[in-house]
Amino acid sequence: MKDKLLRINQDYTNRVRTLLDEMAKYDDEILNRPAASGGWSVLQNMHHLILSEEKSMDYVRKKLSYEEKYPKVGLKEDWRYFLLIAFLSLPIKFKAPPRIGGNPEDLPEVSSLAEVRTKWLAIRQKWEVFFQNMDTDLATRTVFKHVRAGKLGWKHMLKFYIYHFERHRQQIYRTCL
Numbered sequence: 001m002k003d004k005l006l007r008i009n010q011d012y013t014n015r016v017r018t019l020l021d022e023m024a025k026y027d028d029e030i031l032n033r034p035a036a037s038g039g040w041s042v043l044q045n046m047h048h049l050i051l052s053e054e055k056s057m058d059y060v061r062k063k064l065s066y067e068e069k070y071p072k073v074g075l076k077e078d079w080r081y082f083l084l085i086a087f088l089s090l091p092i093k094f095k096a097p098p099r100i101g102g103n104p105e106d107l108p109e110v111s112s113l114a115e116v117r118t119k120w121l122a123i124r125q126k127w128e129v130f131f132q133n134m135d136t137d138l139a140t141r142t143v144f145k146h147v148r149a150g151k152l153g154w155k156h157m158l159k160f161y162i163y164h165f166e167r168h169r170q171q172i173y174r175t176c177l
Contacts, residue, residue: 001139001155005131008158012165013124019169020117026176028112035175042176044107045168046116048096051106052164053123056144056157057130063143070141073153077142081156084149085163097147 023031023042031042040048088094131154144157152160 002131002134002136005134005139005154005158006128008155008162009127009131012158012162013128015162015165015169016120016124019165019172020113020120023113023172023176026113030176031113032110033175035171039171039175040107042172043111043113043116044109045172045175046120047107047111049165049168050116050120050123053127053161057123057126059145060130060143063145070138070143071151072140073142073155077151077153077156080146080149081152081159084146084152084160087148088163088167 026042028043034041034044134154139154142151142153144154145151146157146160
C-alpha cells in the first residue's frame with residue numbers, strides 16, 4: 001500500500017510541476033489578473049491548492065502527535081470518497097472552506113510564479129518525505145479528515161488532491177487564456 005501511495009503522490013507532483021512549467025510562459029501581471037467572471041487569478045488558484053495541502057499536513061501532524069488508534073480504511077471510507085467526488089462533480093460552484101480561500105484575506109492579491117513554485121514544491125516535498133517515512137501499518141489507516149467528507153484513507157486523500165487540482169487547473173487555463 002505504501003508503494004501505491006508513493007506512486008500516486010509522485011503522479012500528483014508531476015502534474016503540479018507540469019502546470020508550473022506551462023504557466024512560466026506568462027508574466028506575473030497576467031497570472032495575477034482576476035478571472036473575467038470575478039473569480040480568483042491564476043496565482044490565487046494555486047495558493048488555494050497550496051493552502052489545502054499545508055492545512056492537511058498541519059492536521060495530520062497534529063493528529064499523529066496523539067497516542068490514538070486509527071481505524072483501517074474500509075468500505076465506509078470508499079463510500080465517503082465516492083460521495084465527495086460525486087458531490088464535487090455537480091455543475092455547482094462551491095465556496096472554499098475558511099482558511100484556504102473562503103475568506104478573501106487568505107489569498108494574496110499579488111504574488112509571483114517564482115514564489116508559488118517554491119512554496120508548492122516545498123509542500124510537495126514534505127508530503128513525499130512523509131509518505132516515504134510512513135510506517136507500513138499507518139498506510140492502511142484513516143488519519144486524514146476532509147472538511148466535508150470526514151475521515152478518509154491516504155489513497156482517497158491523494159486522489160482528492162488530484163481531482164481538486166484538475167478542477168482548478170481548468171479554472172487556471174480559462175483565466176489566463
